[in-house]
Amino acid sequence: MTRFDHRRYRPSPAMAMPDRQWPNRIVEQAPRWASVDLRDGNQALLEPMDVAHKQRLWRLLVKLGFKEIEVGFPAASQPDYDFVRWLIAHDEIPEDVTIQVLVQAREALVERTFEALAGAPRAIVHVYNSTSPVQRERVFGRDRAGVIEIARDGARLLREAAARHPETRWTFEYSPESFTATEPDYALEVCEAVLAEWAPTVDRPCIINLPATVEVASPNVFADQVEYISTRLSRREAVVLSVHPHNDRGGGVAAAELALLAGADRVEGTLFGNGERTGNADLLTLAMNLYSQGIDPQLDLSDPAEIVAVCTECTGLPVHPRHPWFGELVYTAFSGSHQDAIRKCLARQRPDAPWDVAYLPIDPQDLGRDYRAVIRVNSQSGKGGVAFVLEQDYGLRLPRWLQVEFAQVVQRESERHGGALAAATLYALFREHYLREQGPTRLIGYQLDHPGQDRVEARIDAGEGEQRWCGEGEGTIAAFVDACARRFDRSLRVRDYQEHALDGGTEAEAVAYVQLEVDGVPVSGVATDRDTVTASLRAVLQALNRAALARAEAA
Numbered sequence: 001m002t003r004f005d006h007r008r009y010r011p012s013p014a015m016a017m018p019d020r021q022w023p024n025r026i027v028e029q030a031p032r033w034a035s036v037d038l039r040d041g042n043q044a045l046l047e048p049m050d051v052a053h054k055q056r057l058w059r060l061l062v063k064l065g066f067k068e069i070e071v072g073f074p075a076a077s078q079p080d081y082d083f084v085r086w087l088i089a090h091d092e093i094p095e096d097v098t099i100q101v102l103v104q105a106r107e108a109l110v111e112r113t114f115e116a117l118a119g120a121p122r123a124i125v126h127v128y129n130s131t132s133p134v135q136r137e138r139v140f141g142r143d144r145a146g147v148i149e150i151a152r153d154g155a156r157l158l159r160e161a162a163a164r165h166p167e168t169r170w171t172f173e174y175s176p177e178s179f180t181a182t183e184p185d186y187a188l189e190v191c192e193a194v195l196a197e198w199a200p201t202v203d204r205p206c207i208i209n210l211p212a213t214v215e216v217a218s219p220n221v222f223a224d225q226v227e228y229i230s231t232r233l234s235r236r237e238a239v240v241l242s243v244h245p246h247n248d249r250g251g252g253v254a255a256a257e258l259a260l261l262a263g264a265d266r267v268e269g270t271l272f273g274n275g276e277r278t279g280n281a282d283l284l285t286l287a288m289n290l291y292s293q294g295i296d297p298q299l300d301l302s303d304p305a306e307i308v309a310v311c312t313e314c315t316g317l318p319v320h321p322r323h324p325w326f327g328e329l330v331y332t333a334f335s336g337s338h339q340d341a342i343r344k345c346l347a348r349q350r351p352d353a354p355w356d357v358a359y360l361p362i363d364p365q366d367l368g369r370d371y372r373a374v375i376r377v378n379s380q381s382g383k384g385g386v387a388f389v390l391e392q393d394y395g396l397r398l399p400r401w402l403q404v405e406f407a408q409v410v411q412r413e414s415e416r417h418g419g420a421l422a423a424a425t426l427y428a429l430f431r432e433h434y435l436r437e438q439g440p441t442r443l444i445g446y447q448l449d450h451p452g453q454d455r456v457e458a459r460i461d462a463g464e465g466e467q468r469w470c471g472e473g474e475g476t477i478a479a480f481v482d483a484c485a486r487r488f489d490r491s492l493r494v495r496d497y498q499e500h501a502l503d504g505g506t507e508a509e510a511v512a513y514v515q516l517e518v519d520g521v522p523v524s525g526v527a528t529d530r531d532t533v534t535a536s537l538r539a540v541l542q543a544l545n546r547a548a549l550a551r552a553e554a555a
């Protein structure tokens with residue numbers, strides 16, 4: 001037997017659910033969100049938050065729009081107790097927000113919990129005990145009936161303590177901890193025992209929370225378990241059915257989504273999924289998943305920079321650059337075909353039309369992302385990406401043939417350099433290749449014959465004093481090319497010519513791109529100038545100079 005031996009493990013028991021309904025449903029609205037950042041998230045930190053950090057994260061959660069926030073386990077630690085007291089004493093709880101606290105089903109802890117909550121306008125008290133076979137047998141040393149007894153006692157302790165403090169509006173929550181590893185019929189029995197103790201009504205509902213304390217199976221199995229409970233619970237209309245998925249198999253978000261199909265009304269989780277082991281269900285991802293389907297997530301997530309800053313400061317944990325929706329790189333395409341598709345789609349996306357851009361499930365600007373970050377160029381990139389960056393940052397709209405040609409230059413450079421090339425580097429490369437004067441021949445001035453402008457007389461410095469080059473043709477470019485052809489006795493033909501203004505306004509600099517055929521060989525010329533005609537004539541000269549240089553290098 002080797003150390004890495006799968007035979008040590010057993011599959012989690014399958015559930016027979018021939019009548020399952022959840023696969024036929026779709027989610028149409030946001031669930032009730034409950035943040036457990038300040039409790040489950042906090043208990044998973046190497047260094048739990050002090051009161052100041054809890055205050056900071058609390059304010060963020062309120063600002064984002066959470067209405068139910070588990071603020072701690074006040075019977076377990078003094079900072080948690082102090083934080084609850086601070087919230088109440090400083091009137092920090094908005095009227096539409098309810099704080100929630102966790103406690104074990106143990107009398108002394110329940111007493112201390114209600115002491116911490118004294119004076120709260122409203123509160124959810126969340127009691128739990130573990131129910132799975134391994135916990136029953138190995139941790140509690142109790143049989144099924146014995147563990148039901150713990151749950152019932154816990155429920156009773158809450159009811160009695162609440163009755164002694166009628167000034168607060170109480171909501172009770174019960175979690176059969178380790179639910180996913182508990183026999184479903186038994187989990188139902190435990191929950192029924194708790195409900196019998198609390199006797200919730202439609203007006204005074206309670207919360208039954210089904211935790212995937214450890215995620216032991218795929219999300220569809222969790223959905224079956226949730227539907228099993230949801231469809232069999234008595235007083236279902238008086239119960240808010242909540243789920244609390246963890247992420248041990250990486251399926252925390254999927255489990256929450258399928259649980260909503262299966263009947264859950266509420267989801268407990270954390271920002272960025274921070275929590276025990278591999279974490280909790282990530283509420284940001286869940287909310288953004290809804291948002292991207294056109295469903296109001298009921299949370300305002302429009303300022304990711306603040307969310308990331310507060311979370312990383314309070315938890316000490318970084319946000320992965322590829323974290324769904326919020327990671328630094330998630331709207332950035334490096335690969336050529338993606339960049340090409342994004343550039344084309346963005347160019348065709350009307351502001352008032354539904355979003356329809358390949359590779360971008362939402363408009364990155366919704367989350368404050370600049371389009372500049374959408375495309376970054378490295379050795380995997382193609383012409384589309386390069387063209388996008390030059391247009392976005394420098395206003396250069398390269399013709400297709402020039403995109404193809406310049407992409408090869410960029411490819412060589414990025415292979416040499418390794419990693420991504422900054423926009424400034426791309427522009428420097430472009431200048432070096434196309435805009436730097438590449439030969440002795442320079443345009444000094446020109447004169448056009450009006451009105452047809454089909455005759456041009458150009459004053460040229462070819463390194464041997466000023467010369468006058470004359471040519472004729474249909475339009476200025478053709479006339480100038482004719483002048484050049486006469487001068488050099490070469491066959492010249494304009495394959496393509498394009499120009500555009502670089503900035504708006506009358507003082508705009510123009511850029512001209514010309515693809516010339518010199519003795520049958522295509523060569524590109526690019527030039528900028530305040531005057532469009534000057535730019536175009538200079539572009540032709542650039543092409544000729546570049547052709548001469550290429551011939552000299554080849555010789």
Ligand SMILES: CC(=O)SCCNC(=O)CCNC(=O)[C@H](O)C(C)(C)COP(=O)(O)OP(=O)(O)OC[C@H]1O[C@@H](n2cnc3c(N)ncnc32)[C@H](O)[C@@H]1OP(=O)(O)O
Nearest residue numbers: 043073075076077104105106128129130139140150177213
């Ligand atoms: C899945 C979750 O995230 S659950 C939440 C986990 N969070 C925490 O535990 C918060 C931090 N906890 C603590 O600081 C401590 O555990 C305290 C203060 C709550 C309790 O402290 P202690 O009583 O000293 O210690 P400890 O937790 O080891 O006690 C476990 C005892 O409680 C019992 N117990 C554990 N959970 C529960 C429960 N939910 N309900 C009733 N009894 C429980 C255990 O069986 C054990 O009993 P035993 O002493 O008879 O063997």
Ligand SMILES: CC(C)C(=O)C(=O)O
Nearest residue numbers: 128175177211213244
């Ligand atoms: C207390 C419960 C809800 C919990 O945190 C868990 O089971 O993960």
